Amino acid sequence: KLTAAIIGSGVAGLASAIRLSAKGFDVHVFEKNSYPGGKLSEIQVGNYRFDAGPSLFTMPQYLEDTFTAAGLRLADYFLYVKHPTACHYFWDDGTFLPASGNLNEFAAKVEEILQVPKNRVIEYLENARFTYEKTGRIFLEKSLHKLGTWLTTETLKAIAHLPRYQITTTLHRVNEKWLEHPKLVQLFDRFATYNGSDPYQTPGIMHIIPHFEHNVGTFFPIGGMHAITQALYKAATDLGVKFHFNTQVDKIRWEGNVAKGVVTDGDFQPFDLIVSNMDVVPTYKYLLPDAPQPEKILSYPRSSSALIFYWGVKHQFSELDMHNIFFSNDYKAEFEHIFRKKTIYHDPTVYINITSRWNAGDAPEGCDNWFVMVNVPGNTGQNWDELLQQTRENVLSKLSKRLGTAIEPLIEAEATLDPRSIESKTFSYQGSLYGAGSNDMFSAFARHPNFSRKIRNLYFCGGSVHPGGGIPLCLLSARIVSDLIETP
Numbered sequence: 001k002l003t004a005a006i007i008g009s010g011v012a013g014l015a016s017a018i019r020l021s022a023k024g025f026d027v028h029v030f031e032k033n034s035y036p037g038g039k040l041s042e043i044q045v046g047n048y049r050f051d052a053g054p055s056l057f058t059m060p061q062y063l064e065d066t067f068t069a070a071g072l073r074l075a076d077y078f079l080y081v082k083h084p085t086a087c088h089y090f091w092d093d094g095t096f097l098p099a100s101g102n103l104n105e106f107a108a109k110v111e112e113i114l115q116v117p118k119n120r121v122i123e124y125l126e127n128a129r130f131t132y133e134k135t136g137r138i139f140l141e142k143s144l145h146k147l148g149t150w151l152t153t154e155t156l157k158a159i160a161h162l163p164r165y166q167i168t169t170t171l172h173r174v175n176e177k178w179l180e181h182p183k184l185v186q187l188f189d190r191f192a193t194y195n196g197s198d199p200y201q202t203p204g205i206m207h208i209i210p211h212f213e214h215n216v217g218t219f220f221p222i223g224g225m226h227a228i229t230q231a232l233y234k235a236a237t238d239l240g241v242k243f244h245f246n247t248q249v250d251k252i253r254w255e256g257n258v259a260k261g262v263v264t265d266g267d268f269q270p271f272d273l274i275v276s277n278m279d280v281v282p283t284y285k286y287l288l289p290d291a292p293q294p295e296k297i298l299s300y301p302r303s304s305s306a307l308i309f310y311w312g313v314k315h316q317f318s319e320l321d322m323h324n325i326f327f328s329n330d331y332k333a334e335f336e337h338i339f340r341k342k343t344i345y346h347d348p349t350v351y352i353n354i355t356s357r358w359n360a361g362d363a364p365e366g367c368d369n370w371f372v373m374v375n376v377p378g379n380t381g382q383n384w385d386e387l388l389q390q391t392r393e394n395v396l397s398k399l400s401k402r403l404g405t406a407i408e409p410l411i412e413a414e415a416t417l418d419p420r421s422i423e424s425k426t427f428s429y430q431g432s433l434y435g436a437g438s439n440d441m442f443s444a445f446a447r448h449p450n451f452s453r454k455i456r457n458l459y460f461c462g463g464s465v466h467p468g469g470g471i472p473l474c475l476l477s478a479r480i481v482s483d484l485i486e487t488p
């Protein structure tokens with residue numbers, strides 16, 4: 001049997017392991033942590049369980065597809081339900097917009113609360129669907145770095161609609177033109193944060209992102225987001241994949257432009273092929289220091305990172321749902337602070353995710369598990385202890401005012417995560433959530449390929465390479481890697 005080494009057990013590493021094992025490889029996964037999942041893991045704080053990173057599950061078909069490719073049934077490993085509500089939106093002036101997961105109900109609510117005709121929202125999302133259907137299969141599901149991707153009638157047809165994709169303007173401008181009302185523009189600008197970018201800079205084609213949430217829906221895994229990791233890990237184990245936890249890969253060895261194996265704890269282990277699920281920047285810097293470096297790609301600015309407060313709250317607020325957003329009063333200033341000043345705005349947009357009402361056991365009776373997240377810049381040496389303290393005060397004050405109750409006395413369990421700890425836990429360069437940022441066309445679409453151009457039998461998957469970050473795209477990166485590798 002040919003052997004494959006996978007460096008890292010993030011969602012893309014696990015999905016690659018499943019696909020390569022199903023292809024007939026003897027697969028070994030090396031993971032420096034004692035647990036699988038990378039960013040998609042969980043933590044327990046007192047009597048409260050929290051998903052550590054991702055909280056929004058979209059496009060479950062890519063997970064289905066991972067299992068089907070290996071001849072497995074997703075339902076034997078993992079169950080999920082469609083969540084009826086997309087998000088509850090709050091503004092400081094008292095405006096409250098509960099966004100239904102049903103498109104017509106959402107559009108009707110927008111008309112009722114913001115007086116924007118409901119057809120405006122429906123047409124915007126129809127356009128998002130059009131762009132996704134024309135471009136998604138080509139630009140997300142295939143390697144952009146193979147000529148075959150470009151020489152198809154499907155690609156030529158997609159290119160024929162180029163002006164509709166709004167690549168020469170920014171997402172914010174597209175939203176201003178279509179949606180007019182500043183609050184509705186802010187609501188749709190927020191989708192830029194789904195790949196860690198700035199709506200005032202990221203290309204207008206990012207208007208496809210809300211297609212996932214509003215046309216397809218948001219889903220909730222039974223057991224919480226961490227159940228995705230558990231399902232992938234169990235499937236891989238059932239297929240015979242061998243996991244080596246607490247084992248860091250220190251080098252990828254290559255000779256004569258061919259990858260030969262990995263070095264762990266000073267020992268060389270030969271493999272026929274290697275897939276790195278480690279962030280591409282440290283992969284080159286630490287594991288391949290002598291290899292030719294793709295300098296331009298490695299120097300792209302990173303996506304945003306996050307500051308997270310995991311709060312066990314001994315109260316349930318009826319106005320809160322699973323996903324909740326408390327908007328900043330000055331969105332432009334907030335993004336200028338994140339991407340230009342590299343610090344945190346004093347009035348940040350606050351996201352609260354609660355799973356305890358849908359996943360019994362995540363919090364004690366009558367209490368909720370609040371995952372409170374603020375978008376922040378990557379770690380470039382800021383004074384995070386000070387920023388964390390200031391932001392905690394600002395967030396508590398904003399939420400207490402808007403919810404009409406002092407929040408701090410309700411917190412009975414607490415933990416935090418910041419760009420430094422994201423970086424040390426997962427080796428993501430600067431603690432960025434989605435690899436390179438997508439603030440211009442190059443960094444958005446010219447990501448590192450899923451294979452090495454210089455070293456044969458070396459492949460890359462995960463959020464820092466093509467097609468990008470987030471669970472659905474990470475799963476696609478594993479599919480592309482598997483498609484690039486011939487069945488032995």
Ligand code: FAD
Nearest residue numbers: 008010011012032038039054055056249278462463470471
């Ligand atoms: P990672 O999760 O980055 O894992 C890489 C793994 O490799 C780690 O386990 C690491 O320990 C291991 N590793 C690295 N180097 C080595 C080495 N040399 N040797 C051995 N092991 C190594 N996405 C969504 O879809 N929805 C969301 O709501 C969402 N919210 C997010 C919120 C937060 C706070 C964060 C942090 C991320 C969020 N994301 C979200 C993004 C999503 O989590 C990531 O895109 C995805 O999980 C990344 O998976 P990955 O396969 O790239 O690997």
